[in-house]
Amino acid sequence: MEGFHKKQLTIVSTFIDFRKAFDSIDRGKIHEILRHYGIPPKITSAIMILYDKNKSTVMIDGRMSTQFYVTKGVLQGDTLAPFLFIIVLDYILRQTELGSYRVPTHQDQILYDLDFADDIVFFDNDAEAAADHVTCLQESTSSVGLNINF
Numbered sequence: 001m002e003g004f005h006k007k008q009l010t011i012v013s014t015f016i017d018f019r020k021a022f023d024s025i026d027r028g029k030i031h032e033i034l035r036h037y038g039i040p041p042k043i044t045s046a047i048m049i050l051y052d053k054n055k056s057t058v059m060i061d062g063r064m065s066t067q068f069y070v071t072k073g074v075l076q077g078d079t080l081a082p083f084l085f086i087i088v089l090d091y092i093l094r095q096t097e098l099g100s101y102r103v104p105t106h107q108d109q110i111l112y113d114l115d116f117a118d119d120i121v122f123f124d125n126d127a128e129a130a131a132d133h134v135t136c137l138q139e140s141t142s143s144v145g146l147n148i149n150f
Contacts, residue, residue: 012130014122016137017149021118022081023073025088026145027051030074033091033144034084047084050075072145082117089115092140096122096133 074081124130
């Protein structure tokens with residue numbers, strides 16, 4: 001960022017927050033994305049067994065609800081869950097890179113965004129490009145069940 005300031009270049013940073021990020025990913029999309037990244041079918045199947053036909057109940061006023069199927073989200077507390085979330089997020093971020101501003105770094109590397117878990121910041125060269133970037137992200141994320149907080 002210092003280089004942009006020294007050269008008086010414009011950079012727009014857009015910080016993204018997802019609504020209930022880990023709870024909203026479509027589990028069917030997890031399977032598709034794992035296969036897209038070339039994860040072998042046996043491993044993908046083993047992972048998806050953990051997510052098949054999960055049931056849960058909720059306690060309301062001291063009484064248990066009837067069981068219901070859980071069809072969205074990664075399993076909280078599971079050691080595999082962060083990996084699954086990050087691979088889904090990587091998939092959607094790669095879809096948004098094509099129209100994004102490319103920030104050159106040392107050794108001819110390109111920086112589109114910075115990410116940590118579900119916290120993301122995009123870099124664009126003007127407000128219009130930033131708005132387009134967020135619109136593109138919104139389209140990509142909705143396909144996997146994620147929603148941006150506005």
